[in-house]
Amino acid sequence: xxxxxxxxxxxxxxxxxxxxxxxxxxxxxxxxxxxxxxxxxxxxxxxxxxxxxx
Amino acid sequence: xxxxxxxxxxxxxxxxxxxxxxxxxxxxxxxxxxxxxxxxxxxxxxxxxxxxxxxxxxxxxxxxxxxxxxxxxxxxxxxxxxxxxxxxxxxxxxxxxxxxxxxxxxxxxxxxxxxxxxxxxxxxxxxxxxxxxxxxxxxxxxxxxxxxxxxxxxxxxxxxxxxxxxxxxxxxxxxxxxxxxxxxxxxxxxxxxxxxxxxxxxxxxxxxxxxxxxxxxxxxxxxxxxxxxxxxxxxxxxxxxxxxxxxxxxxxxxxxxxxxxxxxxxxxxxxxxxxxxxxxxxxxxxxxxxxxxxxxxxxxxxxxxxxxxxxxxxxxxxxxxxxxxxxxxxxxxxxxxxxxxxxxxxxxxxxxxxxxxxxxxxxxxxxxxxxxxxxxxxxxxxxxxxxxxxxxxxxxxxxxxxxxxxxxxxxxxxxxxxxxxxxxxxxxxxxxxxxxxxxxxxxxxxxxxxxxxxxxx
Numbered sequence: 049x050x051x052x053x054x055x056x057x058x059x060x061x062x063x064x065x066x067x068x069x070x071x072x073x074x075x076x077x078x079x080x081x082x083x084x085x086x087x088x089x090x091x092x093x094x095x096x097x098x099x100x101x102x
Numbered sequence: 103x104x105x106x107x108x109x110x111x112x113x114x115x116x117x118x119x120x121x122x123x124x125x126x127x128x129x130x131x132x133x134x135x136x137x138x139x140x141x142x143x144x145x146x147x148x149x150x151x152x153x154x155x156x157x158x159x160x161x162x163x164x165x166x167x168x169x170x171x172x173x174x175x176x177x178x179x180x181x182x183x184x185x186x187x188x189x190x191x192x193x194x195x196x197x198x199x200x201x202x203x204x205x206x207x208x209x210x211x212x213x214x215x216x217x218x219x220x221x222x223x224x225x226x227x228x229x230x231x232x233x234x235x236x237x238x239x240x241x242x243x244x245x246x247x248x249x250x251x252x253x254x255x256x257x258x259x260x261x262x263x264x265x266x267x268x269x270x271x272x273x274x275x276x277x278x279x280x281x282x283x284x285x286x287x288x289x290x291x292x293x294x295x296x297x298x299x300x301x302x303x304x305x306x307x308x309x310x311x312x313x314x315x316x317x318x319x320x321x322x323x324x325x326x327x328x329x330x331x332x333x334x335x336x337x338x339x340x341x342x343x344x345x346x347x348x349x350x351x352x353x354x355x356x357x358x359x360x361x362x363x364x365x366x367x368x369x370x371x372x373x374x375x376x377x378x379x380x381x382x383x384x385x386x387x388x389x390x391x392x393x394x395x396x397x398x399x400x401x402x403x404x405x406x407x408x409x410x411x412x413x414x415x416x417x418x419x420x421x422x423x424x425x426x427x428x429x430x431x432x433x434x435x436x437x438x439x440x441x442x443x444x445x446x447x448x449x450x451x452x453x454x455x456x457x458x459x460x461x462x463x464x465x466x467x468x469x470x471x472x473x474x475x476x477x478x479x480x481x482x483x484x485x486x487x488x489x490x491x492x493x494x495x496x497x498x499x500x501x502x503x504x505x506x507x508x509x510x511x512x513x514x515x516x517x518x519x520x521x522x523x524x525x526x527x528x529x530x531x532x533x534x535x536x537x538x539x540x541x542x543x544x545x546x547x548x549x550x551x552x553x554x555x556x557x558x559x
Contacts, residue, residue: 053239060246064253071257081255083422091245098241098433099164 049100061088072094118389121258121404123483124193124328131337137181139326139343141266141390142319144273144351150403151315152355153370154529158302162360168305169356172312174347176519180340183455186375186462187324188336191484194324194458195402199483201461204409209501210454211406216318216395217424223395224248227388230368234381251392255400265393265424269386272346276376276383277354283374286359290448294361301325310371310515316348317517321455322398339399351387396424419546451516453504456524470536472496474545490547495540496531 065084072080129464155165156234190197198210224247231247232240247407254265285291303311330336359365361374371380400420405413465471466478472494475481481488504527508520535541 052237053242056238057242057245061249062546064246064249068253068256071253073257079258079418079557085421087249087425087429089427090408093250094430094433095241099239 129331130149131395135339139554141346142394143347144387145345145391148351149355152352153359156356156359157299160301165356166209168308172309176347176439180323183323184336186329187327188330193401194322201458204489206493208406208409211402216399220395223392226250234372244432255393255397269390284357318451321451406444452521453524456521460528470533474541500528
């Protein structure tokens with residue numbers, strides 16, 4: 049179950065990032081990439097902390 | 103005379119005019135504003151409110167009367183705020199500069215209430231998802247939803263229109279399907295109207311509940327109506343978008359509740375056989391509401407941040423920050439601590455809105471306006487003639503008295519009493535401050551600016 053949670057989390061974050069890049073205007077693609085990357089990294093860190101320590 | 107302080111004319115792509123009025127040529131047709139406002143008025147909690155009213159006011163007729171009275175007041179509040187938005191072209195926080203002053207605008211701009219609302223909505227929906235799919239940890243849903251539900255807002259207003267265009271038919275179909283299912287129950291609609299339930303709430307309490315569901319959101323109407331082309335469009339969008347969007351949700355909830363006799367919306371959906379469609383509707387609805395919450399915060403906070411730090415923060419940065427905050431805290435059961443906070447804001451927000459309404463509709467049309475200007479709202483919000491009026495001292499006693507009225511009063515509906523009381527106190531304070539010479543001081547500033555402009559020319 050733990051593995052399933054990680055798979056859904058990472059797949060979900062990636063899919064949303066792809067969606068963001070798809071609908072983002074051309075002049076803001078780079079910025080969107082950075083923000084999406086921040087969300088992926090933070091999402092993984094937050095879930096690791098929440099599932100391990102809380 | 104009116105020098106442009108903010109000369110930024112560059113494309114505001116994605117910034118949605120958070121710090122300047124929406125230009126006339128960028129206004130949209132009333133249908134688009136209506137759809138966005140309709141989406142904002144659709145709140146999942148309205149169904150729960152409707153179910154509670156439908157089963158707690160003795161009969162469905164009583165519940166419907168309370169809903170219509172409350173919704174009429176809210177629609178009036180939306181129209182008043184929306185007209186200010188369409189006239190000035192500014193969002194709620196920015197148009198506060200006219201009433202509060204260029205420094206005082208930090209008060210209405212510091213609108214963090216909706217950050218909490220954003221987190222709570224996401225947490226509630228994640229909880230529903232974890233009940234439907236129990237094999238997945240709720241905290242995973244919390245993280246994903248916090249990211250997904252800022253998608254359109256991060257891109258801009260026009261993307262939100264697309265989402266609301268999708269939400270509108272789903273809401274309409276599910277709401278009406280629920281009514282059809284109710285009418286197919288034994289006895290039909292007549293039995294639902296004839297059914298009697300315990301009178302848990304009086305009519306006044308019922309109206310309070312209806313108003314309480316969306317009064318904070320109504321005070322932010324200018325954030326959307328500033329995109330309307332004229333006052334008529336704003337009025338149409340307010341009435342059609344809000345009144346019918348709001349009423350559709352809460353009336354459907356009331357009828358569903360009265361028909362099934364259940365007080366929990368999840369059980370109501372199960373009883374009507376609408377688990378999948380209801381779940382889909384709640385998904386879209388929570389999404390639009392979460393987008394609304396992050397949107398109003400992202401348009402208001404930059405104004406306050408600029409006053410306090412003298413730095414401009416792009417609207418999208420605020421949206422991203424709200425999303426990141428949501429990722430961090432949504433999974434921590436934060437909704438348990440939110441109720442006392444939102445109760446306080448239930449008094450605060452209408453009071454803040456009342457000052458802007460009193461200033462625009464009453465004081466700006468008299469010779470007692472705190473700046474001494476006539477037709478003050480015709481000036482561009484970023485012009486120096488507006489910027490040099492720093493702080494309206496009449497708002498301090500008005501805000502304090504309004505808050506006390508909302509918090510302590512037992513007369514009538516607290517939110518309405520606070521709203522009307524604030525308007526009256528604000529007008530009296532303006533006249534008093536005028537008598538004490540504060541208006542003259544502001545006028546001297548305007549005269550000095552005029553001379554400076556004249557010599558400069």
